[in-house]
Amino acid sequence: MTRSEENDIKTIYHLGGRGSKSISTNSIAEQMETKPSSVTDMAKKLSDKGLVHYVKYQGVSLSEFGVKTALSIIRKHRLWEVFLVEKLDFTWDEVHEVAEQLEHIKSEKLIDRLDALLDFPKYDPHGDPIPAKNGEFQERDKQLLSELSVGAQGVCVGVKDSSVPFLKFLDKNKIALGNTIKVLDKEDFDNSLRILMEGNEMRISHQIASNLFVKKNS
Amino acid sequence: MTRSEENDIKTIYHLGGRGSKSISTNSIAEQMETKPSSVTDMAKKLSDKGLVHYVKYQGVSLSEFGVKTALSIIRKHRLWEVFLVEKLDFTWDEVHEVAEQLEHIKSEKLIDRLDALLDFPKYDPHGDPIPAKNGEFQERDKQLLSELSVGAQGVCVGVKDSSVPFLKFLDKNKIALGNTIKVLDKEDFDNSLRILMEGNEMRISHQIASNLFVKKNS
DNA sequence: ATTAAAATTTAGACAAAACTAAAAATAGAT
């Protein structure tokens, strides 16, 4: 697998292209910042290699083998992200770009040993689950903060938007994964929230609340 | 710099192509397991970019900028090798192949933090010096074991041949860097040596002795 | 100084991964 092929497979996975769901070449192209015609070329190649199902004009979806491959790349990406944060003191907004490179390093031993060094982490710095060697992983029980009702309590466990600006915004406002949270009040007008974050009262916009995942206390 | 360009620069450095010494396209091709015509193409490109001096039919040598670039790649390669051995329990014969990939990862922060994580190592697992961020490094005072005279004592500090078979041979015979060594006797007939290695007497061939670096006790 | 052998470069080809512009198919609106 070349780097381009791996990136393509990963993109299709992230856009949800498994099982019966097909992804349009256009949306893949948009996500990858490339042209639809390039995606068509790639679709043919990956189809020949048995990684995707491709029907002209109908989009692509991952084969079983394609899903396995995608998960192995995602596993590498997320383990490297954990490594960068835990061992090299990167901030969570700095890791993605470097992990995009590291995820393509070919060595099964390397990634398994890295997994062990990091003590077999279940989640990456953004709260996303890390697939095990066999591809298994369970999505955490979580919901968007914006979906919580007034009075509900929980813990921050992930971000939906993991762009650099959003992550930096969260840092600046002392919002971090693991923080406890309680919804005090909801403003009908703009859907902004008044919350208690680690005991500190603050007000956050709907845009923020709808990009922050929370695990509700049972 | 592309991966190919980086590999080319590194090869020229390892073949000694700096200062007034030019390297032939043929020897570069042989080292890189590619064809001389491909090297010629690359020489032109690298010359245009100011990394090498290239005169048709006269071979190539690194410019000052080329040397700096080569040292930065070698720095990365060797730091990753140390990481693999120290943190991921790779053996010294397993690291080179993976480091060949890792050396091309682009992130200054990554490599500087890795350096710190490893406690600023001076030598890689094969005893080769690791250039500092600014490119400076000093070659260790060392000589081939085969050059020691009878009665001389020292410590193993490096290998000249770092091929997998040689490294595995050394492991099998309990010869490791850091071991103390004393030359007991030299056989005129085949230049084999009788030595004391960490107190154990053993006999080693000239071929082995001429690929093992030793620091002589002063 | 010639000349043969070896080294090196040039010319032309190919594959991978991208692109643009044109053609074809699909989907949506009437």
Next chain:
DNA sequence: ATCTATTTTTAGTTTTGTCTAAATTTTAAT
């Protein structure tokens, strides 16, 4: 059901990195 706008594919081009085969230059031997 037709037509138009949008999506998608095709065809042809570009760049990078590689190759082979032919041409050229250098080197070394006579």
